[in-house]
Amino acid sequence: MDFKNTPNIDQQGLIERANRFKSRSIKKEAKLSGLKLALSMIDLTTLEGKDTKEKVKQLCMKAVHPDLELNVPSVAAVCVYPSLVSTAKKALKGSGVKVASVATAFPSGQSDQKLKVEETKYAVNEGADEIDMVISRGKFLEGEYNYVFDEIAMIKEACGKARLKVILETGELGTPDQIRKASDIALYAGGDFIKTSTGKISQAATMPISLLMLEAIRDFYYKTGEMRAMKPAGGISDAKTALHYLVMLNETLGDQWMSNQWFRFGASRLANDLLMQLKKQQSGFYQSADYFSKD
Amino acid sequence: MTKTDSFSLKFNDGWKYDPAPESIDHISIAEQYGLFINGEFVNSEGSKYFKTINPSNGDTLSKISEANKKDVDKAVDAAKAAFKSWSKMDPSDRAKYIFRIARMIQERAREFAVIESLDGGKPIRESRDIDIPLAAAHFFYYAGWADKLEYAFPGKNTKPIGVAAQIIPWNFPLLMAAWKIAPALACGNTVVLKPAETTPLTALKLAEIIKDSGLPKGVVNIVTGAGKTGSYLVEHPDVDKIAFTGSTEVGKLIRRATAETNKKLTLELGGKAANIIFEDAPIDQAIEGIINGIFFNQGHVCCAGSRLLVQESVLDEVSKKLKARLESLIVGDPLDKNTDVGAINSEAQLEKINSYIQVGKKEGLEMFQSNSKVPSKGFFCKPTLFFNVAQSSRLAKEEIFGPVLAIQSFRTVDEAIEKANNTPYGLSAGVWTDKGSKAFNMSSKLKAGVIWANTYNKFDPTSPFGGYKESGFGREGGVHGLKEYLILENQEG
Structure with missing residues (x-):
């Protein structure tokens, strides 16, 4: 695979297409099922230096039972640092909610490859079902595409049965063309998911960038017949935006991708806005934010 | 069957949008x-x-x-x-x-x-x-x-x-x-x-x-x-x-x-515009341009990109992506905010469009329409693609003024220009390429009043519009x- 010849992207056209999804009007049953689906796709995330076991346990409770009064699904996964994986694993036992762990010197990726592999193995041994790795953006921008490719393949191997999410950190890659290239590298190197962002820099997920990544997944599927998953992360904090993303997914990849097996939202604040909207659909009234647990 | 034909996306049984009709309470029309x-x-x-x-x-x-x-x-x-x-x-x-x-x-x-x-x-x-x-x-x-x-x-x-x-x-x-x-x-x-x-x-x-x-x-x-x-x-x-x-x-x-x-x-x-897709085009954006070019306003557009000229090396890819894209086009009630393609303007126009679809069928052309449902009442026509259309076909020569796209292929720049200009009309054209020099070369050789590069059907009061x-x-x-x-x-x- 020659990654110098990935497809061209026209940025204006890309933005225009992404904006069209926002003009869809999602009402009634479609809204209700969309809100629930979005909730079930969340990777509830805490990635802070001040994270503690108690904090993670609370988050796990929220992940399993986002709201005790509403009939709503659990979220897809809880995403933590490697040192908190075992805590999360215990708290989520039997719930079906996955444990995801960041690895590979998250968020910068600036470390030795051996250490990245070791860190990945450590997280998997602690019980992580999914690994969120970061690509080496420095190497990518140096044009060392094979290095980036090999590193992803190496981490994939270290994952064993765990599914691998490859974070491109699109805000650091510059142009849509570059992001398409990085997407193709990640997909062909064996990434199970491609993910937009770490959430640690200001430009996180956007709809146009997520669209071009979905199109990379589609093209990969057309060529290989293998389905791969997508995870926009960071900046998606309200239900309306989440529904726009689902419209985009629905109309770009179609029916088969409409589950948390193939799509995730990396978000921490989104869950409560979805719950607020779901409660409004049920009662007809918006409730104060104070009625929703802040975990 | 090429490899890309074997895997396709499905758009039929997934998440369906409820009707979202625009209210008509606020308008008054005299008897x-x-x-x-x-x-x-x-x-x-x-x-x-x-x-x-x-x-x-x-x-x-x-x-x-x-x-x-x-x-x-x-x-x-x-x-x-x-x-x-x-x-x-x-x-x-x-x-x-x-x-x-x-x-x-x-x-x-x-x-x-x-x-x-x-x-x-x-x-x-x-x-x-x-x-x-x-x-x-x-x-x-x-x-x-x-x-x-x-x-x-x-x-x-x-x-x-x-x-x-x-x-x-x-x-x-x-x-x-x-x-x-x-x-x-x-x-x-x-x-x-x-x-x-x-x-x-x-x-x-x-x-x-x-x-x-x-x-x-x-x-x-x-x-x-x-x-x-x-x-x-x-x-x-x-x-x-x-x-x-x-x-x-x-x-x-x-x-x-x-x-x-x-x-x-x-x-x-009238017009019979060529929308020309080169192999170095941003294909996914070109697909949108093709869709917008021919299905905007049900194809009732004098400058519609009703002839699609695709470079042969990307013909399979473009065809496959166009078919998939058609599946997510919503045809129906013009007042529904989610409708992409509305009603044909009149019964006479619908008859005219349907007669051209019959012409395509009679010519033995490969036709594609989406699985989308079309209302039984009113004048509706499914977005329609015809493949392998010859330059001599009536579908390539005559203005249909409906959601019917004639798809043709070309091999070289010269062939694209010759085919694009080989029409009595000359209102508009589209060129899709990543190469600026190619776009400018094309725009000086195409006999059309409006030429869009890497976009289509864009209008602005400051821009002159008219034909050759x-x-x-x-x-x-x-x-x-x-x-x-x-x-x-x-x-x-």
């Missing part, structure tokens, strides 16, 4: 409309009426007056009388009226959008986001020129022509009225406008605005009717300028009818659009 002559709504002398219907369900919306010869005479007389003072009015005062009309359209934008979709069948998304805002933008743009004409044409004296007879089509009713009326008024002319018989309502609503704006009586007159009304207007001896947008067939009749007269004429007629060959002559929009409504004389120096 019957008169003609707008000399600042008043008046009954037709002949008292003959025809129905205007909602093409999405066949319901009658209103009864419309059919203007006869006497009515047209009255309208032209009113315009001629009004010309005396309107043409001499301080241009900045003329501008004020035009600005006022623009603002009033904006204020009533929602009402206009709903009526446009009800009467014409176009999706509310388009009438709301494109037709009505653009119509207002044309009035704003030309209002700005009214007192600056001497700067538009340095060294020339600018004089209005007189009474402009303007005949507009049914595909963009209000927008075409704006394209015609705004520059005519800015230049100091007076107007008799005839909207199309299937879509007269927004023009009559515009008449209400014109009345409320306080525009001097007779400056704009609106007469409704079909071809006969149009011919009275064209043949009227006091008409000084004719601006027609419509079919090439009628355009030719008008040109014959105005031969040996002193009437100035602009014609904006049988697509007509004259330009609308931009500074060029002013020239068509002025007599330019050299300044004595």
Whole structure:
């Protein structure tokens, strides 16, 4: 695979297409099922230096039972640092909610490859079902595409049965063309998911960038017949935006991708806005934010 | 079967959107409309009426007056009388009226959008986001020129022509009225406008605005009717300028009818535009451009990209992606906010489109339509693709004016240019390539009035629009659009 010849992207056209999804009007049953689906796709995330076991346990409770009064699904996964994986694993036992762990010197990726592999193995041994790795953006921008490719393949191997999410950190890659290239590298190197962002820099997920990544997944599927998953992360904090993303997914990849097996939202604040909207659909009234647990 | 054919996406049983119809409670349509002559709504002398219907369900919306010869005479007389003072009015005062009309359209934008979709069948998304805002933008743009004409044409004296007879089509009713009326008024002319018989309502609503704006009586007159009304207007001896947008067939009749007269004429007629996709194009964005090029407004667009020319090396990929894209196009109720493709404007037009689909089938061409459901009532046509269309096919030669795309392939740049130009029309073209030099080379060799690069169907009041060959002559929009409504004389120096 020659990654110098990935497809061209026209940025204006890309933005225009992404904006069209926002003009869809999602009402009634479609809204209700969309809100629930979005909730079930969340990777509830805490990635802070001040994270503690108690904090993670609370988050796990929220992940399993986002709201005790509403009939709503659990979220897809809880995403933590490697040192908190075992805590999360215990708290989520039997719930079906996955444990995801960041690895590979998250968020910068600036470390030795051996250490990245070791860190990945450590997280998997602690019980992580999914690994969120970061690509080496420095190497990518140096044009060392094979290095980036090999590193992803190496981490994939270290994952064993765990599914691998490859974070491109699109805000650091510059142009849509570059992001398409990085997407193709990640997909062909064996990434199970491609993910937009770490959430640690200001430009996180956007709809146009997520669209071009979905199109990379589609093209990969057309060529290989293998389905791969997508995870926009960071900046998606309200239900309306989440529904726009689902419209985009629905109309770009179609029916088969409409589950948390193939799509995730990396978000921490989104869950409560979805719950607020779901409660409004049920009662007809918006409730104060104070009625929703802040975990 | 190539490898890319084996895996396909599914768009049938997933997440379906509930109906999201735009409310129609806030609009009012009268049971019957008169003609707008000399600042008043008046009954037709002949008292003959025809129905205007909602093409999405066949319901009658209103009864419309059919203007006869006497009515047209009255309208032209009113315009001629009004010309005396309107043409001499301080241009900045003329501008004020035009600005006022623009603002009033904006204020009533929602009402206009709903009526446009009800009467014409176009999706509310388009009438709301494109037709009505653009119509207002044309009035704003030309209002700005009214007192600056001497700067538009340095060294020339600018004089209005007189009474402009303007005949507009049914595909963009209000927008075409704006394209015609705004520059005519800015230049100091007076107007008799005839909207199309299937879509007269927004023009009559515009008449209400014109009345409320306080525009001097007779400056704009609106007469409704079909071809006969149009011919009275064209043949009227006091008409000084004719601006027609419509079919090439009628355009030719008008040109014959105005031969040996002193009437100035602009014609904006049919098209059979080539949308050209090179292998280095941004393919996914090109797919959107192809879809927008042919399915925008159900393909009722004179500049529609109705011939798709794809470089052979990417033909498979483009074909596969186009088919998948068709599956997520929503065809249905024009007033639903999620509708992408609305109703065909009239039964006659639907019959015409269907007859072309039969032609394609008879020619043995590979046809593709999506699985999307189409309402059983009303005039609807599924978006349709025909593959491997030969240059000699009627589908590649004739204007269908519907959601039917003829797909052809080419191998080299020269072949693309030759095929694109091999048509009696010459209104527009699209070029998709990542290479700027290629786009500019193409744009200088394609015989078309408008050429879009890496986009399609983009309109702006500042940009001139018009055709080559049988697509007509004259330009609308931009500074060029002013020239068509002025007599330019050299300044004595």
